[in-house]
Amino acid sequence: MAKKTQRTPRRSDGLSKELIVKAAADLLDERGESALTLRALTTRLSTGYGAIYHHVENKGDLLAAATDDVVSRVMTGVVVDADPREALRAVASGLFDAIDAHPWVGAQLSREPSMPALLEVYESVGGLLDALGVPERSLFDAAGALVNYVLGVAGQNAANAAARDGGEAARSAFLGDVAARWSRLDPDRYPFVHKAAAHLREHDDREQFLAGVDIFLAGIATLR
Amino acid sequence: MAKKTQRTPRRSDGLSKELIVKAAADLLDERGESALTLRALTTRLSTGYGAIYHHVENKGDLLAAATDDVVSRVMTGVVVDADPREALRAVASGLFDAIDAHPWVGAQLSREPSMPALLEVYESVGGLLDALGVPERSLFDAAGALVNYVLGVAGQNAANAAARDGGEAARSAFLGDVAARWSRLDPDRYPFVHKAAAHLREHDDREQFLAGVDIFLAGIATLR
DNA sequence: ACGTTGTTGGATCGTCGCTCCAACACGCTA
DNA sequence: TAGCGTGTTGGAGCGACGATCCAACAACGT
Missing domain, CATH: 1.10.10.60 (Homeodomain-like)
Structure with a gap:
């Protein structure tokens, strides 16, 4: 010009x-x-x-573009750690934090998992698992499992956020409501959920998510 | 009268x-x-x-009730195996099959994860993990991780099914389309996804899902 | 025979995503 | 300078959705 x-x-x-x-x-x-x-x-x-x-193009295009923005910002921002295990944890927690800050991203990702943004995620996770020594025949199963776990948590987070949207009363009460409903259950018929209700009140979503990542990583280590 | x-x-x-x-x-x-x-x-x-x-009550109530039907049928139908590990696999594959047959169940579950139906799932999974010897301090993290993984796959499945809904052309072409798009990627920039595209064509969703469950169970075993 | 109660069908409302088109602003050519 | 072409803009309007509301109705107790 x-x-x-x-x-x-x-x-x-x-x-x-x-x-x-x-x-x-x-x-x-x-x-x-x-x-x-x-x-x-x-x-x-x-x-x-x-x-x-x-x-x-349409509303879906709009949502996809917005989600893409957030996710790709996460993926370019993740530190490339020397230790693949640490790098995987960094990717996972980076995604978690982004989804926690923008619950609609979680909803979109679990609803439309073939998004371009997820391509970067798959690539990164796959490469890191490869670097971790996962044999090639298990590489795709392992990467899929990890990404699916992240997507599951993403959807869960989004749903919780949506449930809180209602009003201020609902916001603070929501988690407590679930806990209360669960602890009201018959401890004989639902011993686990009954006990879980206590944990629910004082649990940290982020910590639990990362604990799940660690479980997967431990399982993946056995594939070596 | x-x-x-x-x-x-x-x-x-x-x-x-x-x-x-x-x-x-x-x-x-x-x-x-x-x-x-x-x-x-x-x-x-x-x-x-x-x-x-x-x-x-409303459309949500309707969807919830229909989903509840399917899920609780699965949960009551699952064989109570002596081996908790096998029982967990049975629960997981039961859920997978149900979601595979009724993709809308997957969408609903990943969208509304505090559904009554999931209570049975949590209870069953938690109890089985307990029986497996998972220490109590890790029990909730482990159960949450496994259920979230299942929910992630559920959402993914539902999304794939929805993408296929369009027409017959789209139906058979969809997975191949993704694979084609992925294999067209620059192998230097996206080595993993590029390789994954080949696997994508011949992979079995169910097998991959169960492989993920096994990875998770292997990770759980290290918590003992 | 008659009101009560629980159920039914459908007119209607407000909102949504989206299409369509007249009006406009500018850069180009003459 | 005048006019055209192109790429943008705003908004009226469409069809479909979830939901509400209410008049009509069927069975029962009295």
Whole structure:
């Protein structure tokens, strides 16, 4: 583009897919997954449907792009540790933290697992497991298992967050409610769940998630 | 009309929550998750909204009830093996088969993980892990990890099934499409995923799932 | 015979994702 | 400078959804 500039990019601000995706992500972060509607987007961007659909294929495309942003930021940010085991833990906890901060990412990932963003995850996990000495015949099973575990937790997290969305009362009460319901169960018929209810109150989701990762890694070590 | 009967239970057939849930499950099985609409239900049952909403709280309640049916049928049907390890594998593969046959169950489970149906699963898994000798301090982490893995696979399966729903062309092509896309990737930048594409074509979802369960169980064994 | 109660069908509402198109802003050519 | 072409923009409108609401109805007790 010779010309000096083609600036003043049309109207006062100039829309773009980037901008739209950013606005969508903000909406999702601020008001939860159910708040992302095309209508809410048009008012937030003070524009119309046409403008949005000119840059974006459909709502799914929008959600996918926003999720991709978050996940790929995690994957490029992960420290490449010398120890593959530590690097795997770093990938896992990086994903957990991102999903914890943006529950809608968890929902999208467990709903649409062939997303481009997950490609980076698979590649990273597969490579690290390879570096860990997992034999090739088990490599795909192992990587799939680990990623599926992460996706399971992602979905769970998203569901919990959605359940909390209702109101402030619901927010703090939700986990306690489940715990209360569980501890009210007949201890003879449901001994495990009954005991689990106590743990539920004082447990740390992140720690439990990482404990699960460790269990998988221990199991993977036996494949060597 | 002295007694005799109070049969002819109101109208020609007589609606009930059971009947409605059954019809919903049929609809889901036959035409996929997106086909379950209240409107479709009313025409299938040749009734109106009022009748349905009289027996059912809302659409979520309906989905939950249908899912509960499937899952609890699985859990009561599982053979109580003497060997806890085998019993765990039986629970896992029972769930997998049910989700494979009814992908909407997978979607619902990964979306709403505090469902009553999952209570039975947690209880069973927790009890079996206990019987396996997992120390109490690790019991909840282990059970959570295993269940989350199953939920992750469940969501993945549901997503794949939904992607196939489109048409017959899409149905058979879907997995091959992913494999093709993956194998077209730069082998230098994505060595693992590139190799995985080959496996993808000939892999068996069920076998891979069970391999994951075995990895998990091997990891559990190290907790002893 | 008549109200009571529990059930039924469907009109209707508000909201959603999305399509479609007239109006516009700019850069190019003449 | 005038006009055209192209790429953008805003918003009216469509069909489908979940859900609510209510008039009509069927069986029973009295």
